[in-house]
Amino acid sequence: MTGAALRVGFAGTPEFAAEALAAILAAGHTVPLVLTQPDRPAGRGMKLQPSAVKQCALQHGLPVAQPTSLKLDGRYPDEAAAAREALQAAQLDVLVVAAYGLILPRWVLDLPRLGCLNIHGSLLPRWRGAAPIHRAIEAGDAETGITIMQMDAGLDTGDMLLGAPEPIRPDDTTAALHDRLATLGGRLIVEALALAARGGLRATPQPVEGVTYAHKIDKREAALDWTLSAEVLARRIRAFDPFPGASFSRGGEVVKVWQARAVDGQGAPGSVLSVDGEGDGIIVACGAGALALTSLQRPGGRRQPVRDFLRGCAIGPGEQLG
Template structure:
């Protein structure tokens, strides 16, 4: 990633501190750098164990920041009075020394206390992956798919002390495709957020951003995804289960149990519009190369990819070669 050019014009650009952790945030940081904004400081989460060897791994934001020769801090907390008060104090001092005029935040993972929100002259701007006030909170991408929303988008928000309650600065909508999973929608929104934050910073630099309060109507909360949401409940409508599979791919995934108790993970599924057969919820109506057709509370869900414990995700046509015929059997 190229660093901002050292020209007189670049020197006049807003100084932008950045706080973020995953790939969603790294794309935004990359776009800010490409646009020529100086980034004097990057905050990101501490390195975490990852992979089979559980070795410490730097976040995507840290990796990009180091490649770009940016200053990086990884405090475990930002509250001066909290458990990590010493680390927070160092982060506060670094933000003051960086003389950043605005702090851009994207999927950082730490709560910013008022003492941080007021440090930059122009405050803190959050890149949020929904059209606020819908889906405030931790998992807006997954919850939008799960709920069957036709569209989502990116909102640039002036951060305050509430949970995604700040004034809106800029927003752009995007359709959710019928085959979108949390992975594909994440990538689309990451690209949209990267483009929009540059437009927002350009407008902020020109003094053209007009904050507007979020409407009181239409507020919903995107609760954090829990592992126990992975189980498919066959009494639910097939369309809802299809959305659940798409929303929870890749994590925590969705699963069910075979008649022998083996827990199987679902990789892909589709709700069938019409199916001539009917049965009890959880009953396999047909097991063919196209998939497992399972009766639901309403309609039929065709499971097209499966994974047994210790195995790899594979199409049902391949899985059936070493599996018994499940036609007529009950899944739980």
């Protein structure tokens, strides 16, 4: 590795963060403690599942702490106190944070010698907040990227240390863009740690102009509002793949839409203009233009191309979708 090895604490939860942890370990840094969210029920059996970060940490034999909160005066003071003791004992040079999911109180921010570095999935100050990848696609941005930020007490308001852009492709889903940004985040945090080890990091305050907030995705946003333009809905479908999945209602069922494109068409919003299982798909009128639905999923089923979907679900021209 370039530069001296650091004692790097790590706080993160999903796959986006796990890739960064793996990159830090591959670069030769010592990771004496990993913080991640408590195990959550998942899957058909709703069994407790460890986070992606916990799985990575255990594979490498790293100590793991899973406090419910880090607030010493909150609902779980004993867990927070145990986490503080573990962090103090780890004697960290720096704490790297990536999609952790818990607010870091001031005592955490002040503990490591070099502070706390955050891997954020946007080019700050655009898309501060919980869902920067989703919102960038939904808004039709041409590019996004990764920012390595020195954390402070605000919501993604700290000084910028490193950044790198990533183009958003016309067919990008959140899943696809997430994977590229996770790789980029791992590379960039390793570069930042190498600079930090030799005192070469340079902080730049975020500009006041251009601040936007990427609010957390609400499941209620999944329902397609046919009065919106087809272009907006096509972006939203890509932004909500894999979660929560854009959808419409039909005959008491909620049908998810995984692929669609904007096409020419005119009619009452939500009305089916034409159906072609072998070509254009199900064409649905929108507030402006129309949407060609080409990959769908019924409840309890799997994603299907429109040809297969129509074999079990007869949708015809003139039908009004909810």
